[in-house]
Amino acid sequence: MTGLGTLIRRELALSWGRGGGPMLALAFYLAMATLLPLAAGPEPARLAAVAPGSAWLALAVSSLLSLERLFERDYEDGALDLLALGPAPLEAAAFAKCLAQWITTGAPLALLAPVVATALGAPLRLAPLTVAAALAGGLGFSFCGGVGAALSLGSRRGGVLIAVIVLPLFAPPVIFGAGAIEALASGLDWKTGLMLLIAYSLAFVALGPFAMAAACRNALS
Amino acid sequence: MISTLTVIDLTLARGDRVLFEGFNLNLVAGEAIALTGRNGAGKTSLLRAIAGLIRPVTGRVTFIGTDGALEAEDARGRDLHFIGHQDGLKSNRTAREELLFQVRWTGGTAASAEAACERLDLQRLLDLEVRKLSAGQRRRLALARLVASPRRLWLLDEPLAPLDAGHRAGIGQVMTEHLVTGGLILAAVHDALPIAARGVGIGA
Amino acid sequence: MIGFLTNPQRFMAFSAWAAPLLGALAAVLLGVGLWYDFAAPPDYQQGYTVHLMFIHVPAAWLSLFAYACLGVASFLGLVFRLALADAAARAAAPLGAGFTLLALATGSLWGRPMWGTWWEWDARMTSVLVLFLFYLGYMALQAAIDDEAKSARACSILALVGLINLPIVHYSVVWWNTLHQGSSVFRADGPAMPPVYLIPLLTLALAYTAAFGALWLVRIRAEVWRRRANVLALRAAG
Numbered sequence: 001m002t003g004l005g006t007l008i009r010r011e012l013a014l015s016w017g018r019g020g021g022p023m024l025a026l027a028f029y030l031a032m033a034t035l036l037p038l039a040a041g042p043e044p045a046r047l048a049a050v051a052p053g054s055a056w057l058a059l060a061v062s063s064l065l066s067l068e069r070l071f072e073r074d075y076e077d078g079a080l081d082l083l084a085l086g087p088a089p090l091e092a093a094a095f096a097k098c099l100a101q102w103i104t105t106g107a108p109l110a111l112l113a114p115v116v117a118t119a120l121g122a123p124l125r126l127a128p129l130t131v132a133a134a135l136a137g138g139l140g141f142s143f144c145g146g147v148g149a150a151l152s153l154g155s156r157r158g159g160v161l162i163a164v165i166v167l168p169l170f171a172p173p174v175i176f177g178a179g180a181i182e183a184l185a186s187g188l189d190w191k192t193g194l195m196l197l198i199a200y201s202l203a204f205v206a207l208g209p210f211a212m213a214a215a216c217r218n219a220l221s
Numbered sequence: 222m223i224s225t226l227t228v229i230d231l232t233l234a235r236g237d238r239v240l241f242e243g244f245n246l247n248l249v250a251g252e253a254i255a256l257t258g259r260n261g262a263g264k265t266s267l268l269r270a271i272a273g274l275i276r277p278v279t280g281r282v283t284f285i286g287t288d289g290a291l292e293a294e295d296a297r298g299r300d301l302h303f304i305g306h307q308d309g310l311k312s313n314r315t316a317r318e319e320l321l322f323q324v325r326w327t328g329g330t331a332a333s334a335e336a337a338c339e340r341l342d343l344q345r346l347l348d349l350e351v352r353k354l355s356a357g358q359r360r361r362l363a364l365a366r367l368v369a370s371p372r373r374l375w376l377l378d379e380p381l382a383p384l385d386a387g388h389r390a391g392i393g394q395v396m397t398e399h400l401v402t403g404g405l406i407l408a409a410v411h412d413a414l415p416i417a418a419r420g421v422g423i424g425a
Numbered sequence: 426m427i428g429f430l431t432n433p434q435r436f437m438a439f440s441a442w443a444a445p446l447l448g449a450l451a452a453v454l455l456g457v458g459l460w461y462d463f464a465a466p467p468d469y470q471q472g473y474t475v476h477l478m479f480i481h482v483p484a485a486w487l488s489l490f491a492y493a494c495l496g497v498a499s500f501l502g503l504v505f506r507l508a509l510a511d512a513a514a515r516a517a518a519p520l521g522a523g524f525t526l527l528a529l530a531t532g533s534l535w536g537r538p539m540w541g542t543w544w545e546w547d548a549r550m551t552s553v554l555v556l557f558l559f560y561l562g563y564m565a566l567q568a569a570i571d572d573e574a575k576s577a578r579a580c581s582i583l584a585l586v587g588l589i590n591l592p593i594v595h596y597s598v599v600w601w602n603t604l605h606q607g608s609s610v611f612r613a614d615g616p617a618m619p620p621v622y623l624i625p626l627l628t629l630a631l632a633y634t635a636a637f638g639a640l641w642l643v644r645i646r647a648e649v650w651r652r653r654a655n656v657l658a659l660r661a662a663g
Contacts, residue, residue, distance in 0.1 A: 196597070
């Protein structure tokens with residue numbers, strides 16, 4: 001469908017440029033990773049114990065950062081009206097937006113995740129799984145966060161509200177992702193965690209757009 | 222292809238406030254309606270309800286094609302242009318990028334966008350970022366998709382307000398051609414349209 | 426139920442006597458339950474802290490029950506566009522959050538003598554904590570959107586997303602728990618609970634449920650009145 005292709009291209013261009021694009025999220029991620037040793041103390045043993053988990057948590061929070069403007073700009077400037085009257089349903093438009101968000105922000109964050117984890121003292125052999133988990137989790141974070149972004153349209157405080165709505169929903173992917181990495185670190189079965197993480201993300205990819213479209217229609221009405 | 226728009230017994234409300242009740246309207250191919258009414262009477266809301274963005278309290282909106290009633294979602298997604306106060310143009314992108322997106326999304330092509338720019342005298346603006354355009358230039362850029370993407374029903378909210386006399390005449394020309402080829406225009410206005418239009422008052 | 430939700434007049438007539446009745450029932454059950462509670466002998470393992478269980482476990486049940494009510498009301502409001510269902514959802518959230526907070530607080534107080542810590546990251550407690558966060562998110566969204574109709578629909582969507590997610594959260598937390606400590610610390614619903622504990626527990630659970638029902642009805646009534654007042658004020662303003 002040419003309409004949807006056009007939309008995805010536009011969303012990629014927009015989210016690449018939206019508020020500094022991926023640079024903002026990457027910088028935030030690095031800053032959080034820098035503060036962690038400052039807060040927890042620099043002893044390698046203590047840091048290494050929490051490294052995979054905290055790298056993962058920082059990733060979840062960083063992926064929230066650029067979500068605030070996902071629908072809001074289109075809502076404020078009237079482009080959401082246009083999206084609602086296009087050849088593709090609003091569900092497809094929401095899907096395209098979150099997909100573009102994942103490609104432009106989730107993927108760069110996923111590439112940075114093993115660097116951060118290793119710098120905090122996680123063994124290097126965890127890096128491939130960290131990337132895989134961050135990619136899969138990032139997909140879930142984007143679509144789950146998109147629901148929060150769409151729901152908070154028309155509210156008085158976007159950013160913090162999205163975090164309050166969405167972070168409880170991040171509990172399962174945070175558990176599954178960190179669990180898989182930790183399991184590999186201690187030589188246990190890591191596949192279950194990764195599979196559960198992928199399943200959660202895909203479920204949100206499938207169902208999230210319906211919630212987002214319903215929320216957008218509600219905000220427009 | 223929409224050939225008739227029918228609004229039957231429409232009641233709209235914003236929050237708990239009823240805007241108007243039992244509104245009826247019939248618009249046929251080749252006809253333009255100038256919708257008038259005081260501020261807050263519900264002109265914009267009526268347009269948005271026809272576009273399916275607002276859910277009416279009662280009543281319904283039907284689109285009738287040459288072969289009978291059309292499925293509303295489908296008719297709105299393929300054969301309806303809605304241009305409101307906000308033009309949906311992103312200020313940090315160039316006029317060309319935004320125009321091409323709007324035109325392609327509504328079913329036009331790069332070639333038809335090119336032709337529309339020529340028609341509306343927009344070529345010189347295309348490489349500028351949208352935020353550098355004046356209000357009138359932005360409006361013309363938004364109106365360009367009317368020309369570039371063929372859709373029958375135009376819902377326009379104060380389309381000419383920011384335009385000068387010369388450009389108003391130009392848009393009037395575009396509207397006249399649209400009507401001649403079987404188009405339908407419903408425009409909320411304060412000033413008269415530059416074309417022959419049936420006046421309909423709202424919330425009188 | 427749906428008949429009442431579609432017709433505010435009938436709901437108001439019904440709730441006018443149902444709410445006080447449920448309230449009275451709750452008070453009686455609470456008295457009876459507490460009497461049984463204090464009559465129960467101390468547990469051979471838990472000692473006197475077993476009394477806390479009678480307060481804690483029903484609160485935990487009610488926290489879930491209230492969310493289920495919230496979910497059902499949200500669904501009805503979303504699909505059938507019933508104003509009364511929106512009011513019911515809106516009214517249920519703070520009550521549910523209150524019961525959840527009670528469950529968390531009593532659980533923490535119970536954990537102190539039992540486990541030696543104020544907070545134990547066991548699967549149940551963690552799930553209830555996430556549930557509390559769901560309630561907070563719901564109420565934050567409700568407060569942040571000024572337009573009431575829009576706020577109600579957005580909140581309903583969020584409540585349904587949360588409803589789908591709750592079992593997943595619970596499952597993931599249980600999975601996480603097995604990953605980290607192997608076995609659950611304590612199971613409240615062991616099959617061999619003697620009647621001397623079961624009777625106060627069930628009585629208090631019924632008392633909580635009746636109290637929730639009474640408070641919910643009262644809050645829905647208040648919500649209906651508030652909306653009527655708004656409409657009247659709007660009409661008076663012309």
